[in-house]
Amino acid sequence: MLNIDELKYDEKGLIPAIVVDCYTKKVLTLAYMNRESLEISIREGRTCFWSRSRQELWRKGETSGNIQKIVDITADCDRDALVVQVKKAGPACHLGNDSCFADKVFESETYQDFSLDSLYELIKGRKTEGKEGSYTTYLFEKGMDKILKKVGEESTEVIIAAKGGDSKEAIYEVADLVYHVMVMMVEMGIKNEDIIKELASRHVIDKKVKQEKMV
Numbered sequence: 783m784l785n786i787d788e789l790k791y792d793e794k795g796l797i798p799a800i801v802v803d804c805y806t807k808k809v810l811t812l813a814y815m816n817r818e819s820l821e822i823s824i825r826e827g828r829t830c831f832w833s834r835s836r837q838e839l840w841r842k843g844e845t846s847g848n849i850q851k852i853v854d855i856t857a858d859c860d861r862d863a864l865v866v867q868v869k870k871a872g873p874a875c876h877l878g879n880d881s882c883f884a885d886k887v888f889e890s891e892t893y894q895d896f897s898l899d900s901l902y903e904l905i906k907g908r909k910t911e912g913k914e915g916s917y918t919t920y921l922f923e924k925g926m927d928k929i930l931k932k933v934g935e936e937s938t939e940v941i942i943a944a945k946g947g948d949s950k951e952a953i954y955e956v957a958d959l960v961y962h963v964m965v966m967m968v969e970m971g972i973k974n975e976d977i978i979k980e981l982a983s984r985h986v987i988d989k990k991v992k993q994e995k996m997v
Contacts, residue, residue, distance in 0.1 A: 786820055790862040796832060797864060801874065804853040804867040805978040806899060810874035811882040813842075815864065820855075827852050829868060848872030898974055901961075905968050921965050929969055932962045 791797050796814040803810055813831040815823065819839055822830040826841075829850040833840040843849030850868035857864055875882040908918035921929050936959040943952040967973070 784857055784861070786817065786824075788861055789820075789857060789864075790860065791816065792862075796834070797862060799829075799831065799855075799864040799866050801829065801850065801866045801868055803975075804869055805975055805982065808881055808899070809883055810850075810868070810870065810880070820864075823852060823866075824855070829866060843871065846872065846876075848874065850874070898960075898964075902964055902968065902974050905961075905964055909968055918965060921962075922969065926966075926969055929962065929966050933959070933966055936962050 789797055795816045797816070797820070799813050799815045801810045801813060802808065813829075814834060815830070816832045819830045819832045822839070822841075829842040829852060831840045831842065832838075841849075848871055850866075850870050853867040853869060855864055855866050873880055875884075905918055908916050909922045912919045912922075921932065936955065939955040940952065940959050943955045964974075967977075
């Protein structure tokens with residue numbers, strides 16, 4: 783474990799801290815810490831920064847309630863920057879956004895970024911805004927019964943593909959199932975983050991069970 787005495791602060795005694803959601807791995811904000819705020823963060827298990835504008839210590843969420851509980855803190859190879867993984871309660875941005883990083887400056891025309899979060903937002907947009915000719919919009923218009931019917935059908939297709947031992951077909955059918963399950967999630971107001979948190983809680987339980995069996 784690295785001692786904080788080995789960290790390198792700038793001429794003002796500050797070190798940048800990149801705050802990341804431990805579940806989604808989304809960058810939430812970039813803030814700064816000095817030695818005192820870092821010590822407080824470690825001691826209290828929640829983020830405390832140094833406000834450059836107010837020139838004072840700033841515990842994240844002390845007024846808004848949007849606290850960030852620390853999972854771990856990692857220094858870079860030069861030991862002059864930190865990545866702080868957190869479990870957040872509420873938006874990270876003072877504007878009420880989930881992340882401070884929302885305004886794109888550049889987007890490649892050849893490289894298409896994809897993630898389950900971007901897919902979720904696309905599906906959500908088809909529900910709130912709709913799009914003529916969109917299959918996703920069609921599912922939302924038909925309602926939950928239609929959505930659940932498709933989830934059931936795709937589940938069966940996954941079983942058939944897996945039973946047949948065809949990996950390529952199984953991948954195709956699993957992708958179909960994931961998509962329709964996400965449509966169901968959007969309809970129910972369930973977020974990807976909710977599923978990740980549930981899986982994470984089960985992971986901890988599974989580790990404990992394994993440890994008990996080894997004793």
